[in-house]
Amino acid sequence: MDKRPYLLVFLIAATISFLLTHVIRRVSVKLKLLDIPDERKIHTYAVPYLGGVSVFFGFMMAIGVALHLDKGFRFEFLQEFIGLFVGSSIILLLGIFDDLGGSSAGIKLSFQAIAATVLWGYGFRIETISSPIGGIIELGPILGWFITIFWFCSITNAMNLIDGLDGLCSGIGAIAATTLFIAGIWRGENVLPFLAVALCGSLLGFLPHNFHPAKIFLGDTGSLMIGFLIAAMSLFSYTKASAMISLLVAVTALALPVADTLMAILRRSRLKKHLFQADRGHIHHRLIKLMPYRTAVFFLYVITAYASVLGLSMVLSDTGTSILILATLIGSIILIMVVLRMIEIQKIKEIDK
Numbered sequence: 404m405d406k407r408p409y410l411l412v413f414l415i416a417a418t419i420s421f422l423l424t425h426v427i428r429r430v431s432v433k434l435k436l437l438d439i440p441d442e443r444k445i446h447t448y449a450v451p452y453l454g455g456v457s458v459f460f461g462f463m464m465a466i467g468v469a470l471h472l473d474k475g476f477r478f479e480f481l482q483e484f485i486g487l488f489v490g491s492s493i494i495l496l497l498g499i500f501d502d503l504g505g506s507s508a509g510i511k512l513s514f515q516a517i518a519a520t521v522l523w524g525y526g527f528r529i530e531t532i533s534s535p536i537g538g539i540i541e542l543g544p545i546l547g548w549f550i551t552i553f554w555f556c557s558i559t560n561a562m563n564l565i566d567g568l569d570g571l572c573s574g575i576g577a578i579a580a581t582t583l584f585i586a587g588i589w590r591g592e593n594v595l596p597f598l599a600v601a602l603c604g605s606l607l608g609f610l611p612h613n614f615h616p617a618k619i620f621l622g623d624t625g626s627l628m629i630g631f632l633i634a635a636m637s638l639f640s641y642t643k644a645s646a647m648i649s650l651l652v653a654v655t656a657l658a659l660p661v662a663d664t665l666m667a668i669l670r671r672s673r674l675k676k677h678l679f680q681a682d683r684g685h686i687h688h689r690l691i692k693l694m695p696y697r698t699a700v701f702f703l704y705v706i707t708a709y710a711s712v713l714g715l716s717m718v719l720s721d722t723g724t725s726i727l728i729l730a731t732l733i734g735s736i737i738l739i740m741v742v743l744r745m746i747e748i749q750k751i752k753e754i755d756k
Contacts, residue, residue: 408472409584409600412465416604420461424612427457428619436503438620450617452502454609455625458573459495461605462632463488469601475593480639483594486525487635493518494559494631498624511627512556518631519555523548527638529650555634558653561660562630563623564667567687568700569615575707576629577606579656582711583636586652586718590640598636602629615696633657648717648725655714655732659686659707662736686743693746706739 431437431451438450466484470477497514500506522528530547531539542550566572580603587595606629612618621629637653654661663686690699713732717725 408469409596411472412469412597413600413604415468416461416465416601417608418461419464420457420605420608421611423457423460424454424609424619427451427453428612431619438622450620452620452622453499453624454613454619454621455495455498455623455628458605458609458621458625459491459628461608462601463491465601465604466597469597473593473597476597480594480597483525483527483639486522486527487632490518490521490525490635491628491631493521494628495624498622498627501627502622502624511560515556515559515627515631516552519552520548522555522635522638523551527551527635529554529638529641551638554638554650555631557661557664558634558657559627559630561657561664562633563626564664564685565660565687566621566623566626567685568691568696568703569617569620570610570613571687571700571703572621572626572629573606573610573613574700574704575657575659576633577603577610578704578707578711579633579653580606582652582656582714583633583640585715586649587640589715589718592640595636595640598632598639602632602636615700630660651717651725651729652714655717655729656707656711658710658714658732658736659703662686662740666740686740689743689747693743693750706736709735 428451431453436451436453438452440448470481470484493514497506497511497518501511528547528551530542530544532542562572562576565575580599584596584599584603587599609621609625613621633653633656637649641649667685687699687703690702693699694702710732713728717728720728
């Protein structure tokens with residue numbers, strides 16, 4: 404298989420994203436579209452946002468080039484590309500609106516559901532699931548639509564919640580996209596590798612501007628869109644290949660955001676807080692109290708890479724082995740959280756002495 408088209412798509416996405424971020428940063432400063440620090444935020448200086456716009460255009464323009472480069476990709480994805488463009492544009496506008504003025508949780512979820520429904524109409528849907536005892540279970544249109552919406556909203560908001568440190572969301576997104584690219588290549592797919600390499604390129608083109616100390620933030624514009632695109636591309640792969648492993652690879656690659664989201668839900672429920680009320684109890688907030696800023700980000704990159712390797716190994720494994728790998732990943736994440744908590748307690752005791 405000729406890998407040059409993938410390299411070209413990657414370079415186009417990275418170059419457009421890198422150069423366009425310069426422009427967006429200057430425009431944001433001129434228009435005073437700045438994220439002002441407060442008691443809830445970590446950064447101590449005003450930072451431009453809307454960086455997600457450059458990621459969006461880098462991704463979309465690279466996909467446009469890919470449609471011209473590869474006949475197989477164009478044949479399989481030309482119609483679905485319209486749905487992806489419309490759906491992700493809705494998420495992009497939602498993120499811009501939220502960054503500029505803020506929106507309620509209800510509005511966010513409503514527009515995410517609308518965007519997901521657009522893709523559902525273009526074939527990005529979960530209609531069947533694999534039975535634990537073998538065979539396929541038909542979900543029916545209503546239940547299938549509901550589970551599809553839940554999938555999109557879960558992955559989209561998980562990426563949004565992890566966007567708390569400079570370079571964290573964009574770096575994790577790039578690792579997840581790389582994971583999906585390799586999985587698509589291994590499985591001989593035409594569409595997933597192009598989508599994944601375009602997203603990876605656009606994120607890596609943006610990352611130099613976003614790494615600590617950040618010159619520009621993704622904002623909700625970027626973090627929501629990254630999660631939405633990853634959810635869409637893994638779901639398209641699942642639809643075409645009819646294999647649950649397509650979704651599991653995405654979940655394992657995003658094990659950190661997913662685990663952090665679940666902990667946030669449990670934490671806020673225990674404290675009787677609104678589920679969408681922001682706090683500083685996320686894993687990245689806790690880590691920077693224990694280690695230097697960049698070290699914390701790299702540590703979370705390593706966890707994501709570790710989870711991604713486990714996810715990729717599931718692609719080449721049978722069902723029983725895949726279940727064991729998934730159990731290993733879950734156990735590893737729990738162990739990391741327990742050790743982190745023990746270190747926190749020890750540090751608190753040392754401070755109190």
